[in-house]
Amino acid sequence: MNSADPAIDVRNLVTHYGTRKILDDISFQARQGEIMVIMGGSGSGKSTLLRHLLGLHNPTSGCIRLLGKDITQLDADAMYDLRKNMGVAFQGGALFNSMTVGENVELPLREHTALDGNTIRIMSRMKLEVVNLAGFEDLMPAELSGGMIKRAALARAIVMDPRLLFFDEPSAGLDPVVSAELDELILTLRDAMNMTIVVVTHELESAFKIADRITVLDQGRILMSDTVAAVRASDNQRIRSLLDRTPRNEAMDPDEYMERLTREIF
Amino acid sequence: MLPSRRACRRLDPVLAFVAQVGQRSLQSLREVGYHAALLAEAFYWLLLGRWRRQPVRLRAVFKEAIGVGVNAIPIVALASFATGMMLAIQGIYTLRTFGAEGQVVLGISLSVTREFAPLITGIFVAGRSGSAIAARIGTMQISQEIDALRVIGINPVRYLVAPLLAAMLLTLPALTVLSDLVALFGGALYCAGELSLPMGVFFDRTFEVLIVQDVLHGVLKSVIFAVIVTLIGAANGFNVSAGAEGVGRATTRAVVLGCIGIILADMVFTFLTSR
Numbered sequence: 289m290n291s292a293d294p295a296i297d298v299r300n301l302v303t304h305y306g307t308r309k310i311l312d313d314i315s316f317q318a319r320q321g322e323i324m325v326i327m328g329g330s331g332s333g334k335s336t337l338l339r340h341l342l343g344l345h346n347p348t349s350g351c352i353r354l355l356g357k358d359i360t361q362l363d364a365d366a367m368y369d370l371r372k373n374m375g376v377a378f379q380g381g382a383l384f385n386s387m388t389v390g391e392n393v394e395l396p397l398r399e400h401t402a403l404d405g406n407t408i409r410i411m412s413r414m415k416l417e418v419v420n421l422a423g424f425e426d427l428m429p430a431e432l433s434g435g436m437i438k439r440a441a442l443a444r445a446i447v448m449d450p451r452l453l454f455f456d457e458p459s460a461g462l463d464p465v466v467s468a469e470l471d472e473l474i475l476t477l478r479d480a481m482n483m484t485i486v487v488v489t490h491e492l493e494s495a496f497k498i499a500d501r502i503t504v505l506d507q508g509r510i511l512m513s514d515t516v517a518a519v520r521a522s523d524n525q526r527i528r529s530l531l532d533r534t535p536r537n538e539a540m541d542p543d544e545y546m547e548r549l550t551r552e553i554f
Numbered sequence: 555m556l557p558s559r560r561a562c563r564r565l566d567p568v569l570a571f572v573a574q575v576g577q578r579s580l581q582s583l584r585e586v587g588y589h590a591a592l593l594a595e596a597f598y599w600l601l602l603g604r605w606r607r608q609p610v611r612l613r614a615v616f617k618e619a620i621g622v623g624v625n626a627i628p629i630v631a632l633a634s635f636a637t638g639m640m641l642a643i644q645g646i647y648t649l650r651t652f653g654a655e656g657q658v659v660l661g662i663s664l665s666v667t668r669e670f671a672p673l674i675t676g677i678f679v680a681g682r683s684g685s686a687i688a689a690r691i692g693t694m695q696i697s698q699e700i701d702a703l704r705v706i707g708i709n710p711v712r713y714l715v716a717p718l719l720a721a722m723l724l725t726l727p728a729l730t731v732l733s734d735l736v737a738l739f740g741g742a743l744y745c746a747g748e749l750s751l752p753m754g755v756f757f758d759r760t761f762e763v764l765i766v767q768d769v770l771h772g773v774l775k776s777v778i779f780a781v782i783v784t785l786i787g788a789a790n791g792f793n794v795s796a797g798a799e800g801v802g803r804a805t806t807r808a809v810v811l812g813c814i815g816i817i818l819a820d821m822v823f824t825f826l827t828s829r
């Protein structure tokens with residue numbers, strides 16, 4: 289891969305859930321070492337977009353190139369190799385509840401490398417140090433607080449030193465202090481390891497703090513994908529309402545309203 | 555596209571009924587297909603995983619074997635003992651009308667090895683482990699742990715289902731043989747009291763009437779039951795989508811379908827092999 293190539297390159301992505309269209313003609317790029325925040329309200333399709341970026345679903349059409357490889361065309365073996373370069377921290381952490389924190393962080397190393405047990409243990413402890421969870425490796429996930437779970441999930445996501453890191457709603461359900469610490473952590477990681485980081489969030493403050501560029505989604509379409517300054521300065525009504533936290537005051541069509549209420553009764 | 559269910563009901567109740575039957579059948583067929591695919595995939599990883607960089611670890615198989623097999627020994631032994639004794643009581647009661655109580659040994663040994671031991675073992679393992687499998691996989695599904703496995707590059711079927719299937723295939727036949735022995739012991743104990751038949755004589759006669767095929771018949775059934783319990787538990791777990799309530803529904807479904815699956819498979823297998 290050429291260093292000028294974008295690390296993430298999504299083109300004309302269209303996805304359906306059943307017969308309902310969720311994402312419509314999504315295209316955006318992220319360069320290596322860039323923090324791309326995907327922002328949007330509830331139901332805007334940002335979680336769906338993330339799941340497609342992770343290769344968990346097959347899109348209806350379009351292509352998703354990660355590190356130069358189109359994941360919609362990859363066979364299982366190539367995808368397996370690519371996954372070693374991808375780290376994911378899920379919204380609820382998704383730590384394996386039957387394993388200790390340490391075993392959770394060690395799992396990717398155990399599956400992907402032939403290193404001996406002690407090396408694996410040391411490497412996972414190093415990552416736990418990075419996320420300030422040193423000494424917690426023998427606890428079970430159920431014994432951790434919300435913020436600790438997210439940090440442990442982050443440690444597991446970066447244990448393979450991936451080039452792509454995906455982070456789903458880092459601030460959801462956390463108090464402002466902890467979520468600010470997590471933002472700092474994301475910035476540190478990018479600076480230390482030159483990762484390309486995709487953060488999905490609806491928290492404005494956090495988005496503006498960490499993002500190099502922001503992609504704003506609304507009802508399955510991209511409103512804009514640009515720098516933080518450009519998004520702040522945007523006069524698009526939808527983006528403004530998202531930024532100013534004003535409710536959407538859409539004009540209502542009375543005929544359509546009546547049709548919806550009485551559909552399939554007459 | 556099919557007309558919506560509500561639209562059908564409005565059109566014609568008969569048509570609605572037919573549509574519903576069709577939808578149900580399609581749903582069942584889809585489910586059978588899903589189970590078949592799951593079975594094929596689990597065997598695929600068991601046999602070829604090592605060469606596809608997705609090895610099924612022996613340690614995981616043994617861990618599951620302890621959970622589904624070793625830990626089930628007390629309950630299966632108790633149930634088998636009671637069943638053996640019950641067969642002896644009923645057998646003697648029935649045969650007394652012909653004055654042929656002595657034939658009870660034949661009845662007990664054949665019905666235990668061919669039918670009761672595998673059935674009791676299967677039902678108990680379905681109740682214990684079928685529900686546990688569905689609950690575990692279902693909970694992992696709703697807390698995104700299955701997604702986490704996939705993004706780490708671990709095939710969930712290889713990691714969760716294949717070791718379980720191997721463990722079941724190992725332990726269920728073993729449990730069945732144990733159940734054979736304990737049930738026969740229960741029967742022998744009752745006969746010793748009721749008919750003053752020494753235990754030694756009971757077992758001597760048992761080994762006289764039993765042939766290898768009888769025991770094998772039961773053990774083979776238990777292999778089929780192992781597959782049924784694992785697949786139904788896992789499939790119901792993977793299909794959980796609606797939160798904690800969904801997990802509850804999946805566990806219930808896994809037990810009910812597991813038990814009925816075992817009984818139906820038993821009937822078909824017996825029909826095909828015993829005539």
